[in-house]
Amino acid sequence: MAEPKSVTAAVLVIGDEILSGRTKDRNIGHLAERLTGIGIDLKEVRVVSDDEAAIVEAVNALRARYTYVFTTGGIGPTHDDITADSIAKAFGVAIGIDPRAKALMMERFAEADLNEARLRMARIPAGANLITNRISKAPGFWIGNVIVMAGVPSIMQAMLEEVIPKLETGLPMLSETVRADLREGDIGTELAAVAKAHPEVTIGSYPFLDELGLPNTNLVVRARDAEKLTAARAAVETMLAAVRARLGR
């Protein structure tokens, strides 16, 4: 049987405000959930500052390695918004005011209000496709396998929805959660044996405190194949019942 097609992605968050702790990132979690849901495996996330060398290095490392790279942040109208220029540099292409981007912005701004600062948002690397922004008009863009989006969560999410229908996607990952009613340390050895017996299924173990404040564990079984998922889940449940019986729980 052919290996199912694997589509991978990285996220690159750009912004001093995340690294200083001033702003708490809300884009990583959204992208992780949305991409996983359409069968794109998010493999890596990086956060870098508003620093050209750091952005160029990260973009070039990630685009060589994954199907897609999604960036967030740094495409606004102020001096600290250097993402578009950095992406142009990473690709070795020119950048200037893009007439298509300017036209989109004129849907919102009168010509008189399209000052030098706002026109920064129409600077697009040569060869890029635009990503429309139904919220505030200034577009994102897509060049090679790199998708450049705003940092404001509502705008990022709107841009992502524009892009998703055009992405190559994979077989969605199926996932089921089994509540263990045991502590992680009670089941670690037995769980490792189940995981080893089901190599095409990923089993994650996540401790949490339950309603009574007692340590408990969620086991998350993940696979692209529904039958393999069902078999692994059954093995997990059998194992849990055996451990509970042994410990008298």
Place this chain on the structure above:
Amino acid sequence: MAEPKSVTAAVLVIGDEILSGRTKDRNIGHLAERLTGIGIDLKEVRVVSDDEAAIVEAVNALRARYTYVFTTGGIGPTHDDITADSIAKAFGVAIGIDPRAKALMMERFAEADLNEARLRMARIPAGANLITNRISKAPGFWIGNVIVMAGVPSIMQAMLEEVIPKLETGLPMLSETVRADLREGDIGTELAAVAKAHPEVTIGSYPFLDELGLPNTNLVVRARDAEKLTAARAAVETMLAAVRARLGR
């Protein structure tokens, strides 16, 4: 005048659950805020999956580049907890059950409960120092410039507080926020001129929607030197007043 000592850091978040979107990371924001507050510049964050090669590569890239690397996640008792082994591999050192770590765990667990799974949490790379864990006893560790902590936020935070008094710290970054009552695009050009005139001060521009739902901007002025900060803040306020007067706001 000597350049103030610069202490830098990276954070490495380890865990499939973050990349799948199942768990929303809460450690990056906390670390960013806490490290910035003690004058350690967080320069980069990476999130990688529970994959040995990915962890080894990231640890080795980051520890060569920054004063400290803080890792979170992957030090529990189950098969998907592979951080300690991966760190040992990154450093090329042996790993085994550490008697000091086992002793700490015996403060919580009876010998009979210290099964094979729980003893995984006492596996510590050779040459590492332990980081005590006042919440659940299983320790973190510190090897070279890499500080390895749990992923559960309350435990990570407790471990961080254990470590902080031992860290080399820098001059704290001072920060002031000025509310512009203007849109980013109204002030971008003028703000760039202020930023250029104050090269030792970082000025970030962050759009937000105000109480009336109108676009507004916070300008964050950051410097280690209080006098330079005050001068830059004054220049920002003068610039804002001029733009407001010109636009009749």
